[in-house]
Amino acid sequence: MSDIRQQALDYHEFPVPGKTAVCLTKPAQSSHDLALAYSPGVAEPVREIASNPENAYRYTNKGNTVAVISNGTAILGLGNLGPLASKPVMEGKSLLFKRFANIDSIDIEVKHRTTEDFINTVEAIADTFGGINLEDIKAPECFEIERELIKRCNIPVFHDDQHGTAIVTAAGMINALEIQGKKIDDAVFVCLGAGAAAIACMSMFVKCGALRENVYMLDRQGVIHTRREDLNEYKALFANNTDKRTLQDVIKDADVFLGLSGADLLTADDIALMAPNPVIFACSNPDPEIKPELAHAIRNDLIMGTGRSDYPNQVNNVLCFPFIFRGALDVRAQVINDEMKLAAVYAIANLAKEPVPEEVLAAYPKVSSLSFGAEYVLPKPMDPRLLPNVARAVSQAAIDSGVAKITTLPTEYNV
Ligand SMILES: O=C([O-])CC(=O)C(=O)O
Numbered sequence: 223m224s225d226i227r228q229q230a231l232d233y234h235e236f237p238v239p240g241k242t243a244v245c246l247t248k249p250a251q252s253s254h255d256l257a258l259a260y261s262p263g264v265a266e267p268v269r270e271i272a273s274n275p276e277n278a279y280r281y282t283n284k285g286n287t288v289a290v291i292s293n294g295t296a297i298l299g300l301g302n303l304g305p306l307a308s309k310p311v312m313e314g315k316s317l318l319f320k321r322f323a324n325i326d327s328i329d330i331e332v333k334h335r336t337t338e339d340f341i342n343t344v345e346a347i348a349d350t351f352g353g354i355n356l357e358d359i360k361a362p363e364c365f366e367i368e369r370e371l372i373k374r375c376n377i378p379v380f381h382d383d384q385h386g387t388a389i390v391t392a393a394g395m396i397n398a399l400e401i402q403g404k405k406i407d408d409a410v411f412v413c414l415g416a417g418a419a420a421i422a423c424m425s426m427f428v429k430c431g432a433l434r435e436n437v438y439m440l441d442r443q444g445v446i447h448t449r450r451e452d453l454n455e456y457k458a459l460f461a462n463n464t465d466k467r468t469l470q471d472v473i474k475d476a477d478v479f480l481g482l483s484g485a486d487l488l489t490a491d492d493i494a495l496m497a498p499n500p501v502i503f504a505c506s507n508p509d510p511e512i513k514p515e516l517a518h519a520i521r522n523d524l525i526m527g528t529g530r531s532d533y534p535n536q537v538n539n540v541l542c543f544p545f546i547f548r549g550a551l552d553v554r555a556q557v558i559n560d561e562m563k564l565a566a567v568y569a570i571a572n573l574a575k576e577p578v579p580e581e582v583l584a585a586y587p588k589v590s591s592l593s594f595g596a597e598y599v600l601p602k603p604m605d606p607r608l609l610p611n612v613a614r615a616v617s618q619a620a621i622d623s624g625v626a627k628i629t630t631l632p633t634e635y636n637v
C-alpha cells in the first residue's frame with residue numbers, strides 16, 4: 223500500500239507536475255503564422271462569432287472541449303476536502319476524456335460561498351465550452367446545481383457521479399439479472415446509501431423497468447419509509463410504504479444489494495438471507511461493503527461487482543462519461559437527456575455480450591479469458607469498442623429525440 227502511495231505521488235510529480243497540458247493545433251513558427259493566429263488575423267473569426275455564436279464551433283476549440291468542474295465537497299469517497307484538493311481528481315477526469323474519447327478537457331475548481339454563487343460562476347463561463355462535466359459535488363446541493371445549470375446553459379451539463387455511475391451500474395445490473403434468470407420488473411432491490419449516486423442509480427433502474435415499490439433505500443437512519451419526517455425531496459422519491467426498518471429486515475429475500483455507502487457495512491449473515499442467485503454490487507471505494515472473498519465464501523450462487531479494478535466486474539463511471547460526451551459533442555446535442563442516457567446503458571450492456579478481442583485481453587494480463595457471465599457483466603475500460611459503440615448510440619438517440627443540431631453521425635472514432 224505504501225508502495226502505491228509513493229508511486230502515485232511520483233506519477234503526479236514527475237517529469238512535470240500534474241497530468242495535463244495545453245498543446246497547439248496550428249503552426250506558430252513564422253511571423254505570417256502569428257499574423258493569422260493573432261493580430262490582425264484573429265479579428266476575422268471574432269467578427270464571424272459576434273454575428274453568429276454557432277461559428278464558435280467552427281473557429282474555436284469550443285466544440286471539442288469539456289470543462290470538468292468541482293467544488294471538492296465530495297471527492298471520491300474521501301469527503302469534503304475543498305476545491306484545491308480535488309484538482310488531481312479533476313485532472314484525472316480530463317486525462318480520461320482525452321485518453322478514451324479524444325476530448326480536450328480542462329479542470330476547474332471553484333471556491334464559493336453559496337450554492338447560488340457556484341451556479342452563477344459556472345453559468346458565467348459555460349459558453350467557453352462544448353459541455354460541462356460536474357464532478358464530486360455533494361448531495362443534496364448537486365441536484366439543484368445540475369438542474370439550474372441545465373436550465374441556464376445551452377450546452378450539455380452532466381453530473382458524472384450521478385448519471386455516469388447510474389448508467390454503468392444499470393448496464394451491469396441488467397446483465398447480471400439476465401445471467402441470474404431474474405426480471406428487473408419483479409426483482410427486489412436494497413440500496414445501502416442515499417447520496418447522489420444512490421438516488422441516480424435507483425432512478426435509472428426504475429427507468430429500466432424496476433418497480434419503485436420493490437426498492438428499499440437506506441441512509442444512516444435506516445430504511446427510507448413513508449412515515450419518516452426527516453427526508454429531503456430526493457430521498458422522499460424512494461420512501462417505501464413499509465414496516466421494515468433495518469438492513470436485516472430488507473435484505474431477507476432481496477434479489478439485489480447495491481452498496482454506495484461505506485466499507486464492510488454488509489455482513490456474511492446479511493448475504494446468507496438474500497434470495498437465491500442474488501446480485502451484489504458493493505461499490506464503496508476503495509473498500510467495498512463486503513469483500514468479494516467473504517461473499518463468495520458464504521454462497522456460490524451470487525454475482526459480485528465492486529468499484530475496484532482488481533476484482534471482476536468493476537463498476538466505474540469511466541465506462542460512460544468519455545463516450546456519452548463524445549456522442550453528445552459529435553452531434554452538438556443541447557442537453558444529455560434520458561433517451562441518450564438509456565442508449566448508453568444498453569450500448570454498454572450489449573458490448574459485454576460480444577466476444578472480447580485479443581487486444582483487450584492483452585491489456586489485462588492477469589485474466590486468461592473474458593466472456594459474458596458471472597465474472598464479466600461489463601466491458602473493460604480499455605475496450606476500444608466502447609468509443610464507437612457508446613458514442614454512436616448516444617448520438618443517434620440525440621438525433622432521434624430532437625436535441626441534436628447536427629443530424630449526421632460521424633464515421634471515424636480516433637484516439
Ligand atoms: O473517480 C472515480 O473512480 C469514480 C468517481 O467519479 C468518484 O468516486 O467520485
Ligand SMILES: [Mg+2]
Binds near residue numbers: 298358382
Ligand atoms: Mg466522481
